[in-house]
Amino acid sequence: MPEAKETVLEINLGNLAHNYRFLRSKTDKEAKFLSVVKAHAYGSDSVEIAKKLEELGTDYFAVAYVEEGIRLRENGISKPILVLHPQPSHFEEIIEHCLEPNLYSQKTLESFVSLAERLNQKNYPVHIKLNTGLNRLGFDQSEIPRVFETIKNTNSIKIASVFSHLAASEDWQEREFTLSQIDLFRKMTWQLIENLDYEPLLHICNTSGVINYPKAAFSMVRTGIGLYGYSNDKTIDPHLKPVGKLKTIISQIRKLDPGASVGYNRAFKTEKESKIATLPIGHADGINRIYGKQKAGVFVNGKYAPIVGNVCMDIIMIDVTGIDCEEGDEVIIFGGPQHPVDFARAGGTISYELITGIQRRVTRKIIPE
Structure with missing residues (x-):
C-alpha cells in the first residue's frame, strides 16, 4: 500500500538529534553550541526544529531576519536568538521580543545604541561581526578603534559575542586562506575586547569549520547545514542523516x-x-x-x-x-x-x-x- 497521499516533506527529528550529537562530539566540551535555524530551518520547520534543539541542549539560536526570531519567540522558544542580518527599521521589534542583533557596521551600531539609550536599556546583549575576508558583512580591522569607543561610551549595550564567518572552510585547497582568517579574527577580537571588563563569546567556526578546524572553536561554534544532514565533505556525510x-x-x-x-x-x-x-x-x-x-x-x-x-x-x-x-x-x-x-x-x-x-x-x- 502506498504511504504518501500527497506531496509531503517529512522532517525526521531523530535524524536531527543524531546530527546534533555528532557535531557536539566534534567540538570542545567547554564551547557553547549555536544552532542556525534561519530560512525555516533550512527549508524544514523552524519552530519544530528549534523546540527539539532546545530540548537537546543547544545554547543559542541564530536566524537571518527579525521576523524569523519573532516567530520563534511567539512559539515558546526561550534560548537567546541572534539575528544575523537585522535592519535598523526593525530594532524596536528586536528589543520588544528580546532578540539579539548582529551589529555589523558603524551605522547599525550607532543606530542601535541610540535606540537602546532612548528606551533606557542597560547592558542589552548585542553581537559584533568582524570581516576577516568573506567581505559581506562586518567591521574591518581599521574600524575597530571607533567600535570600541562607541561601546565604551555607553552602558546601554553589552557585547554578547564577537564573531566572523569563514569563506572556504570546506575547501582544503584554501586552507592557507582559512588559517589566515582565523589568525586575523584572533587579532581583531583581542584588539576589540582587551580593555573590556568582561569576556564576550567568540565564534568563527561553521559546520565545516567544526569538522576541519576544531582548534578554532574558541568559546562557541555555529552550525547550520550540518544539523540538517550535510557536511560539504564526502568523508563526513555518511556520519550525518538528512532531516x-x-x-x-x-x-x-x-x-x-x-x-x-x-x-x-x-x-x-x-x-x-x-x-x-x-x-x-x-x-x-x-x-x-x-x-x-x-x-x-x-x-x-x-x-x-x-x-x-x-x-x-x-x-x-x-x-x-x-x-x-x-x-x-x-x-x-x-x-x-x-x-x-x-x-x-x-x-x-x-x-x-x-x-x-x-x-x-x-x-x-x-x-x-
Whole structure:
C-alpha cells in the first residue's frame, strides 16, 4: 500500500538529534553550541526544529531576519536568538521580543545604541561581526578603534559575542586562506575586547569549520547545514542523516507510442513504447526547471525514474517504463534511496539551494525521535 497521499516533506527529528550529537562530539566540551535555524530551518520547520534543539541542549539560536526570531519567540522558544542580518527599521521589534542583533557596521551600531539609550536599556546583549575576508558583512580591522569607543561610551549595550564567518572552510585547497582568517579574527577580537571588563563569546567556526578546524572553536561554534544532514565533505556525510525526505505520489500513468511528445515545448519525445507518470509537484514547489530533461530523477518502488520534458509549475513527468507501479504509488524525490546532495548535483546546484527552496505549500510532516 502506498504511504504518501500527497506531496509531503517529512522532517525526521531523530535524524536531527543524531546530527546534533555528532557535531557536539566534534567540538570542545567547554564551547557553547549555536544552532542556525534561519530560512525555516533550512527549508524544514523552524519552530519544530528549534523546540527539539532546545530540548537537546543547544545554547543559542541564530536566524537571518527579525521576523524569523519573532516567530520563534511567539512559539515558546526561550534560548537567546541572534539575528544575523537585522535592519535598523526593525530594532524596536528586536528589543520588544528580546532578540539579539548582529551589529555589523558603524551605522547599525550607532543606530542601535541610540535606540537602546532612548528606551533606557542597560547592558542589552548585542553581537559584533568582524570581516576577516568573506567581505559581506562586518567591521574591518581599521574600524575597530571607533567600535570600541562607541561601546565604551555607553552602558546601554553589552557585547554578547564577537564573531566572523569563514569563506572556504570546506575547501582544503584554501586552507592557507582559512588559517589566515582565523589568525586575523584572533587579532581583531583581542584588539576589540582587551580593555573590556568582561569576556564576550567568540565564534568563527561553521559546520565545516567544526569538522576541519576544531582548534578554532574558541568559546562557541555555529552550525547550520550540518544539523540538517550535510557536511560539504564526502568523508563526513555518511556520519550525518538528512532531516528532510521529499515524497509525492503518481497522479496518472499514460502509455505512449514511439514519437509521442511530453509536456511543454515538446521537450521530450519517446523513442519506443513508453510509460509516463505525472506527479503533483513542480517548480512552484521548489523542484526547478534545472532538474528536467532527464538531468535528475526520482525513485518509484525502489527504481530510478528520470524526469522527462520541462518541469511545469505544478507537475513533473517521469519515465516509468519497465517499472512495476500504478497510480497512487509513492514516489521519493530525495531522502531514502537518493541523497539530496546527489539530486541537487544532478541539476547543477547545491544542497543548500535545493532544501531551502521547498515551498511552504508542500505539507510538512514531523517524524518524532
